[in-house]
Amino acid sequence: MTATTTRAGTPAQESDLIDVPALLRAYYDLIPDVTNPDQKVAFGTSGHRGSALDAAFNETHIAAITQAIVEYRTSQGITGPLFMGRDTHALSRPAETTALEVLVANNVRVLVDEFDDFVPTPALSHAIIKYNAEGHDDQADGIVITPSHNPPRDGGFKYNPPHGGPADSDATSWIANRANEIISAGSKDVMRGEPSAVETYDFRRNYVxxxxxxxxxxxxxxxxxxxxxxxxxxxxxxxxxxxxxxxxxxxxxxxxxxxxxxxxxxxxxxxxxxxxxxxxxxxxxxxxxxxxxxxxxxxxxxxxxxxxxxxxxxxxxxxxxxxxxxxxxxxxxxxxxxxxxxxxxxxxxxxxxxxxxxxxxxxxxxxxxxxxxxxxxxxxxxxxxxxxxxxxxxxxxxxxxxxxxxxxxxxxxxxxxxxxxxxxxxxxxxxxxxxxxGSPVYERKDAVASKEQKARLGKLNGSAITATELAGDPIIARLSEAPGNGAAVGGVKVVTDKAWFAARPSGTEDVYKIYGESFVGAEHLARVQAEAKVIVDEALGN
Known part of the structure; x- marks a missing residue:
């Protein structure tokens, strides 16, 4: 992490707070330009996130994403109920309303919280799994409306297929691409209706x-x-x-x-x-x-x-x-x-x-x-x-x-x-x-990188790392694929018997993240981190 600033850990002041009414107005008033990378639909590891103030999470986005989810679940033969819940972010309520209008117009059976309560992500996952284990003739899936721990100005929208967990990249890529197509064509393919006949589900009691x-x-x-x-x-x-x-x-x-x-x-x-x-x-x-x-x-x-x-x-x-x-x-x-x-x-x-x-x-x-x-x-x-x-x-x-x-x-x-x-x-x-x-020391730091450098890092192969030592110890692994499942890590991990570092591009900022750990001590970790930056920069041709 970057250096702690002087006000970190102190109570928020009035000047730190968002203008909630302005944020909500922006949700409805701002129309995104999806030719702008910062305003298009883009699913990260946990759904589409952004702020209405930046034209990155607006009614247009949510209507198109929901329509794309409807089309995706139809293509996958998913005909059961769709469980939907929201968190406490200001943008979550209007996003829920928009999504309901689209789902109901498309004749999707939607279940929302019985008490109009907030729904934690695990409670929604639990509900999907419970339904699908009960032997129904159809399968349920879900939408959870949350940007997780992100700041109050942000909104988030995530699709969970019938397995109950986060959708894989094949599903999210299809949904994001289709949503951007819909927006580019003026959202004429979006169906909207009055969310009147919506069913309810007691997420809280079923989970607890x-x-x-x-x-x-x-x-x-x-x-x-x-x-x-x-x-x-x-x-x-x-x-x-x-x-x-x-x-x-x-x-x-x-x-x-x-x-x-x-x-x-x-x-x-x-x-x-x-x-x-x-x-x-x-x-x-x-x-x-x-x-x-x-x-x-x-x-x-x-x-x-x-x-x-x-x-x-x-x-x-x-x-x-x-x-x-x-x-x-x-x-x-x-x-x-x-x-x-x-x-x-x-x-x-x-x-x-x-x-x-x-x-x-x-x-x-x-x-x-x-x-x-x-x-x-x-x-x-x-x-x-x-x-x-x-x-x-x-x-x-x-x-x-x-x-x-x-x-x-x-x-x-x-x-x-x-x-x-x-x-x-x-x-x-x-x-x-x-x-x-032993007692390991662990830390994450950020290093500046352009979008082009981040893209190269995300595709970097472990064989591009030519270094043979890290902090004085022989390198025993240069990984660009995870040992457990062989999937690309979107970066590299370099390992010795005493330490390791991993470098991955940030999905939201022009930096790459350097994770490091040492079983020797803090000074050794600092050396690992310093050498990690040199090794990565060399591999990227910086």
């Missing part, structure tokens, strides 16, 4: 009452774990209260406020309001309560990410918690397939590799993007999938699929189960892992 089949809630209750949960103004706000009531847990919703401007947040590292539960700056107000609870957690706006705070360790690094979660789950889920692999993304900590080896489990290393874990979670061949960006999910106690999208509520509850069962906090257990496997 099923948690007993994946989390040992009885152990948490018996141990009397004092839990604090901060939704960070996001979609999980009413879920936490129902979890407390349903299972009789000592659980306090630390901040139940929902504000589309997020005026109660502390500023992130770059002085922006960003609901990232893995960021110490964004979580500063939550951390003020760390001594009030045994386990304190945070979620982002759609609750697909988690932040874990303990009295002894503060906010855990996501990599540290993922390693602890893997160690705990694979030794406390006796009904899981003994051959089930451990899933991690290419830029997650090597600590997970060492834990996997000690457990005698196969490590399944994939490119960045939770979509890669979907097939394994569905068939049980991967029992846990996690990303360094604080997103993960795992299987039910019986080894069957729970969600195929990231579940921040689940991972937050797991921290309390770990404490209840082991008597130790996740941060204490991580210290034990470092005593066994």
């Amino acid at each position: 009452e099923d948690l007993v089949n994946i989390i040992d809630v009885e152990a948490i209750k018996k141990a009397g774990v004092r839990i604090g949960a901060d939704p960070l103004g996001g979609a999980s706000v009413h879920y936490w209260q129902l979890i407390a009531e349903t299972y009789g847990l000592d659980l306090t919703v630390v901040n139940p406020n929902v504000d589309p401007a997020w005026g109660f947040m502390t500023l992130d590292w770059d002085e922006k309001i960003r609901m990232d539960p893995s960021s110490p700056s964004a979580m500063a107000s939550v951390l003020a309560h760390k001594d009030d609870f045994d386990i304190l957690t945070g979620n982002d706006a759609d609750a697909d990410r988690h932040g874990i705070v303990t009295p002894d360790g503060g906010l855990m690094n996501p990599n540290h918690y993922l390693a602890v979660a893997v160690q705990y789950l694979y030794t406390h889920r006796p009904d899981w397939n003994p051959e089930a692999a451990i899933g991690k993304t290419l830029v997650s900590s090597t600590m997970i590799d060492r834990v996997a080896e000690s457990l005698g489990r196969t490590l399944w290393e994939v490119p960045v993007g939770f979509k890669w874990f979907v097939p394994g979670l569905i068939d049980g061949s991967v029992a846990f999938g996690g990303e360094e960006s604080a997103g993960a999910s795992f299987l039910r106690k019986d080894g069957t699929v729970w969600t195929t999208d990231k579940d921040g509520i689940l991972l937050a509850l797991l921290a309390s189960e770990i404490l209840a069962v082991t008597g130790k906090t996740p941060s204490q257990l991580y210290v034990e892992l470092t005593e066994q496997f």
